[in-house]
Amino acid sequence: MTTLVLHRGSLRANPYERWLADHGEKLVLLGSAEQLALFGEELPTGAPYLHAEVLADYDTGPRVLARAAELVEEFGVTDVVACQEFDIERAAVLRERYGLPGQRPDTARVYRDKWEMKRAAARAGIPVADHTLLRSPGDLDAFADRHGFPVVLKPRKGALSVGVSVLRSREELRERLREVELFDADGSPQWLAEAFVEGSMCHIDGTVLDGRIATLWPSQYQYALADFRDRKGRVDIALDVADPLARRLVAFGERVLRAFGGPEHFAFHIEVFHTADGELVLCEAASRAGGAGVRDVQQVLFGFDPMEYPVRRQLGLPVPAGERRDPERLAGQLLFTKRPGVLRSLPDPATLPPGVVKYTTYAEVGQTVQDAAHSGDFLAAFVVTGADRAETEARIRGAEAWFRAGLAIG
Numbered sequence: 101m102t103t104l105v106l107h108r109g110s111l112r113a114n115p116y117e118r119w120l121a122d123h124g125e126k127l128v129l130l131g132s133a134e135q136l137a138l139f140g141e142e143l144p145t146g147a148p149y150l151h152a153e154v155l156a157d158y159d160t161g162p163r164v165l166a167r168a169a170e171l172v173e174e175f176g177v178t179d180v181v182a183c184q185e186f187d188i189e190r191a192a193v194l195r196e197r198y199g200l201p202g203q204r205p206d207t208a209r210v211y212r213d214k215w216e217m218k219r220a221a222a223r224a225g226i227p228v229a230d231h232t233l234l235r236s237p238g239d240l241d242a243f244a245d246r247h248g249f250p251v252v253l254k255p256r257k258g259a260l261s262v263g264v265s266v267l268r269s270r271e272e273l274r275e276r277l278r279e280v281e282l283f284d285a286d287g288s289p290q291w292l293a294e295a296f297v298e299g300s301m302c303h304i305d306g307t308v309l310d311g312r313i314a315t316l317w318p319s320q321y322q323y324a325l326a327d328f329r330d331r332k333g334r335v336d337i338a339l340d341v342a343d344p345l346a347r348r349l350v351a352f353g354e355r356v357l358r359a360f361g362g363p364e365h366f367a368f369h370i371e372v373f374h375t376a377d378g379e380l381v382l383c384e385a386a387s388r389a390g391g392a393g394v395r396d397v398q399q400v401l402f403g404f405d406p407m408e409y410p411v412r413r414q415l416g417l418p419v420p421a422g423e424r425r426d427p428e429r430l431a432g433q434l435l436f437t438k439r440p441g442v443l444r445s446l447p448d449p450a451t452l453p454p455g456v457v458k459y460t461t462y463a464e465v466g467q468t469v470q471d472a473a474h475s476g477d478f479l480a481a482f483v484v485t486g487a488d489r490a491e492t493e494a495r496i497r498g499a500e501a502w503f504r505a506g507l508a509i510g
Contacts, residue, residue: 102150103179103415104171104194106187107131108158110139114183117148119408123415126150128175130168132158150175159186165193172198179415183367183388183407185259188212202414203363203387210360211368211387214292215256217360218382224359226352227381229373230295237277243293244273250296253280256289260391261475266296299375301383302345303336304353304368305390305398307406307421309413311364313357314421315402318349319394319432320374333500336393337432338401340489345374352380362387365413367406369394391476393433396458396483401427430489431457434482434496437472438463439509446480447506455495458483469509479509 103125105116109132116127129144129152136143136154143152151171155164171177172194180200182191192208194200210220218228232243233256244251244267253276255263263280267273284290306316322335339346353370362368369390371383389395389406398406402425409419443463452459460481463469469479482499486492 101125101178102128102175103181104128104130104168104175104177106164106168106180106182106184106191108135108184108186110135111141111144112139114407116181116411117144119411120148120415120417123148123417125178125415126175128171128177129153130155130164130171134158165190168194169197172200181411181414183411185212185386185388185391188386188388189257203366207361207363208387211362211385213257214254214384217385218292220360221356221382224355226356226359227379229297229381229383232293233289234282234291234293235289237282240273240277240293241270244270247295252294252296254292254294256292262473297373297375297381297383299373299381302339302349302372302374303390303394304349304356304370304372305394305406306353307365307367307410308357308362309365309409309419309421312424313354314409314424315398315406316350316353316424317398317401317427318346318353318372319397333496333503334435334437335432335493335496335500336397336435337489337492337496338397338427338430340430341426343489348380352382356382356385360385360387363414365410367410392435392478393458393481393483397431397433400429400431400457400483400485429485429487430492431483431485432489432492432496434484434499434503436479436481436503437475438469438477438479440471441469441510443467443469443479444508444510445506447502451502453495453498453502455484455486455492456482456499457485459499 105127127149131154133154133156158164180191180194182188189208189212192203192205195202196204210216215233218231221228234240250266250268253265265276282291301321302318304318307314319336319338356370366387367389368387370385373381373383412419443465462478484496484499486495
């Protein structure tokens with residue numbers, strides 16, 4: 101019995117060999133050369149890995165799926181594991197092609213393809229922003245004529261806010277159109293236009309295990325996701341258990357999961373606009389754990405990594421998850437994206453303020469840092485906990501002041 105792991109990101113953050121230590125099966129890893137280099141990691145060798153390799157141009161390269169299929173056949177793969185956005189649909193295609201268990205293309209597509217996602221939501225009566233699939237440059241002009249500015253332009257199968265633009269004028273619209281290819285190599289339209297939704301952005305995260313919701317709880321971003329080159333601390337905090345908005349978001353998340361379906365075991369991340377007049381409008385949903393520090397916050401809220409348990413259950417391994425419950429304490433995250441310059445100093449981690457349960461830096465003093473390339477391109481990340489939302493936010497602001505006081509870059 102052999103499991104193929106399709107992997108993008110840090111292997112240290114996804115220790116499959118530890119997650120599956122009691123599995124007794126071999127692992128074959130296919131990963132991203134760019135990500136391996138970014139995190140300064142080496143390919144794993146030795147048990148339980150039977151084989152490990154990386155490919156360049158992993159996120160969008162046509163070779164990845166073909167090579168994965170070769171590995172399935174070469175090593176007699178019996179399961180495919182995929183935890184990251186770019187691998188969800190690839191893994192589903194492989195499972196269907198080779199009759200392997202797990203998520204199939206129908207539910208993978210609705211969580212991955214934003215056009216199909218919005219159509220599924222509309223069929224279920226779930227509110228979404230007005231939108232259109234761009235089949236010609238004139239479609240974007242016509243959409244702006246109908247809905248006015250700003251207009252949001254986003255890739256149909258994007259991730260990490262890469263390529264997302266908020267266009268505020270006809271000039272910006274035309275300039276952006278000159279930069280994008282509206283169609284892929286097969287001639288399929290690859291971009292959507294959406295009406296801009298005024299309001300705050302919330303997200304609902306959790307896990308489905310054995311076909312039932314095991315965990316689900318909402319948080320609220322205090323920043324604009326697409327503006328990943330801002331220089332402020334990006335704050336994201338779970339909502340209080342007694343907050344009426346939290347209860348509305350819980351019900352909204354349950355409704356989205358019923359409409360979109362999914363495999364027996366998976367993590368989910370659902371982004372929702374809370375408009376100025378109190379309405380909830382679906383932005384996007386994904387059948388994988390949230391990025392950035394969302395996993396770490398969920399681990400504080402519920403006591404386990406939302407990536408690990410679905411992987412274990414997919415492979416038939418036990419998990420100690422009990423009955424569904426509300427979080428017993430709250431948590432949030434503080435993120436600083438990279439900014440260009442030489443990193444001259446960082447604060448002393450021995451003096452961390454109270455409430456910080458995780459502090460990670462992604463550059464070393466003396467290193468020349470490039471500007472952020474996407475919303476997950478961090479200089480530093482904190483996970484902070486507190487008895488309630490107010491205490492958690494106060495502690496986050498303390499950590500923000502501490503970091504700024506000790507940071508020198510330029």
